[in-house]
Amino acid sequence: MSSSESVKSLTELVQQPCPAIDTSKDSKTQESSETPASESQSTTPLPLSGHSALSIQELVAMSPELDTYGITKRVKEVLTDNNLGQRLFGETILGLTQGSVSDLLARPKPWHKLSLKGREPFVRMQLWLNDPNNVEKLMDMKRMEKKAYMKRRHSSVSDSQSCETSSVGIDYSQGASPQPQHQLKKPRVVLAPEEKEALKRAYQQKPYPSPKTIEELATQLNLKTSTVIKWFHNYRSRILRELFIEEIQAGGQSQAGSSDSPSARSSRAVHSSEGDSCDGVDAEGPPEAKQSGLEADEYSNATPKSQGGQAESVFEVGEEAVQDARSSEKTESFHLGIMESLEDTDDEGMLKIMPNSATEEDASTSAASTSVLTGESSYKSKESSEKISSVPSTSSTSASGSEKTNSIQSLFSFSEAASSKNTRDNTLRKKKAANLNNIIHRLEKAASREEPVEWEF
């Protein structure tokens, strides 16, 4: 099983243009006819079928580390070069929907961060890329699809012409649009920008809000608690992904070749990202939130406050590290805002996330809550992101061997490219690095000791 031999052959299979792949044809062409594998969703689509006895899962399990970023990059190139759509590619090759493909191509996770299931599409992509014929095949499919579409369209046009009038009234009566039935489909919730802003601010204060906090948020925002919960889930994971890709890009810039080496990447991305994908992933980017409690001092440095005890001491170091960032006018309000709104810090503390909730208290408080808002938006600006990026700025330090720590470190570490941007002096950075590593270390310890307090940011 683990024989190096099989691994080797697999490596060849996956990494090199392998003849074995020629396969696909048969299995592919048949499904192509009309239905783009899509529906088969769970059934394995792809051109792998020819791959013999090895199921995709097996392939994945045995696959050597793949350069996910490189793979997606190539796929994107191929798709655009050949004018192939994500939908077709996703449905026929990956067995995924267009949205998933888009997401995957835009924000691939590094291999080591992927679960077996998550690796599947990348193996498929790699295999697909390996055989240039596959592009041709896909193009054929595209043509066929087009033909089929035209056919359908023609026939439906004539159909609709004949029953146009009636269809209006029919609508529900016929299965065509089984819409109202039990109104099975819940309308999609679309959060208003202010709501998102508020949630983001809340996130900055507490990436892992307690149920109580969630309820408060839900109440304040007039949302369902489940929506708030889901939003936090999504936001967290998307922020993470955003970070990974930025790390990779940063790494690619600073060190040409290796596209996917996991750790030791700059964290500049975290702040500059503003890629707005995940809608705000931009600012905070509390990368390994869970793993390190990072966000506490990293982007919402303010948060650490409170908690007292060990946490307090832990964060006071972080505070220091953050000091300069704070000195910048823009970030200042940001930090202060959070600081103040976190005045009572723990879960009991009402989150002041809505701009209008600022009515309470005195001016300073209102300033605080609004400043969180303004702070964030400024956070989004390139300018400020640069300033803020100095916060976690550190040079990666030696220490810690665990992967976890490494990745955490990488979040704080600065690639040369990134660091060259700001003028911070090295000693200061090193000092911060040490401090932050210290924080990380202690947080991890605390975590393993199960001291919940420590994780309440």
Place this chain on the structure above:
DNA sequence: TTAGAGTCAATATC
């Protein structure tokens, strides 16, 4: 139970 991962699919945007 909760969080993370992977997706879907509706909607927004280009």
Place this chain on the structure above:
DNA sequence: GATATTGACTCTAA
């Protein structure tokens, strides 16, 4: 029309 975004769902693991 293609692609990007994002709320929600499902599954898995701790």
